[in-house]
Amino acid sequence: MSTDRLDDLPILFNRFGLERLTQNQRDKIATVDATLPQTQCGLCDHPEGCLPYAIAMVVDNEPHNKCVPGGQPVSDTIARILDKEPLPARPSPWPVDPNTSRPTEVRAVIREDDCIGCTKCIPACPVDAIIGTGKHMHTIISDLCTGCELCLPPCPVDCIDLVEVPRDPATETVEFRDKEQAHLRYRYHNHLNRVADQMADKTHSKPVTSVIETMIGNASHQSLDIDTSKAKATIAGAKLRTKIKKLEKQLSVRPNDSKQAELDDLKQQLAELGE
Ligand code: SF4
Numbered sequence: 666m667s668t669d670r671l672d673d674l675p676i677l678f679n680r681f682g683l684e685r686l687t688q689n690q691r692d693k694i695a696t697v698d699a700t701l702p703q704t705q706c707g708l709c710d711h712p713e714g715c716l717p718y719a720i721a722m723v724v725d726n727e728p729h730n731k732c733v734p735g736g737q738p739v740s741d742t743i744a745r746i747l748d749k750e751p752l753p754a755r756p757s758p759w760p761v762d763p764n765t766s767r768p769t770e771v772r773a774v775i776r777e778d779d780c781i782g783c784t785k786c787i788p789a790c791p792v793d794a795i796i797g798t799g800k801h802m803h804t805i806i807s808d809l810c811t812g813c814e815l816c817l818p819p820c821p822v823d824c825i826d827l828v829e830v831p832r833d834p835a836t837e838t839v840e841f842r843d844k845e846q847a848h849l850r851y852r853y854h855n856h857l858n859r860v861a862d863q864m865a866d867k868t869h870s871k872p873v874t875s876v877i878e879t880m881i882g883n884a885s886h887q888s889l890d891i892d893t894s895k896a897k898a899t900i901a902g903a904k905l906r907t908k909i910k911k912l913e914k915q916l917s918v919r920p921n922d923s924k925q926a927e928l929d930d931l932k933q934q935l936a937e938l939g940e
Pocket residue numbers: 701702703704705706707708709710711714715716718731732733734735
């Protein structure tokens with residue numbers, strides 16, 4: 666795997682000092698990153714996305730089973746690359762898609778009648794899949810949506826739904842995945858570069874509105890003192906609240922012991938986060 670993918674990265678990634686790593690480490694990071702779905706969802710506890718998780722696995726020996734959308738196939742592939750024992754993949758609330766053996770993919774859909782046009786979802790989207798302007802209803806370009814769920818927590822009126830989209834088996838090939846992931850990665854880097862440019866523009870008066878914007882702000886001030894644990898807790902708390910809301914909705918329709926146990930566990934996790 667070429668390490669070209671580690672060059673010319675957005676400023677957000679400066680703090681990882683990739684240029685100081687050995688060639689062997691860089692090769693492994695590039696190979697592992699290329700296997701990750703590039704959903705940039707942060708469910709692996711890395712709010713800045715897939716690349717920082719790849720770095721953590723190679724440099725900090727972080728467990729290789731934390732990519733939720735990648736599921737068991739991605740966990741097993743990374744185990745082979747890093748010469749580690751297989752581990753059960755971190756569970757997903759979505760059922761396994763028999764066409765991929767990964768959790769079923771989802772796409773976000775805005776209930777346009779309920780949308781108040783507040784624009785809060787736009788900066789949360791890592792691939793710029795949401796279009797709309799202030800006071801006008803917003804819409805999601807579903808071909809671009811990765812189902813990362815990051816737009817759900819900021820929505821004040823809870824008008825974004827997730828729908829399952831089982832994968833077309835014809836697209837479950839190495840070539841298709843490579844192309845798709847390269848495209849998502851490109852869009853994410855464009856998004857990060859655009860946000861960094863906006864923040865560098867002194868006439869840009871928009872308040873910081875997302876965790877990633879805060880982190881880019883810190884990076885552009887060359888501060889290495891980024892409070893990543895707070896950022897991670899904020900993301901984790903938002904994710905937990907979304908899952909809790911979803912389960913509570915399901916349970917209000919039909920009681921289910923295992924879902925109730927899952928709900929209790931999520932509430933406990935939220936309490937432990939102090940969120
Ligand atoms: S897809 Fe999400 S969970 Fe998987 S590595 Fe990327 S950011 Fe992490």
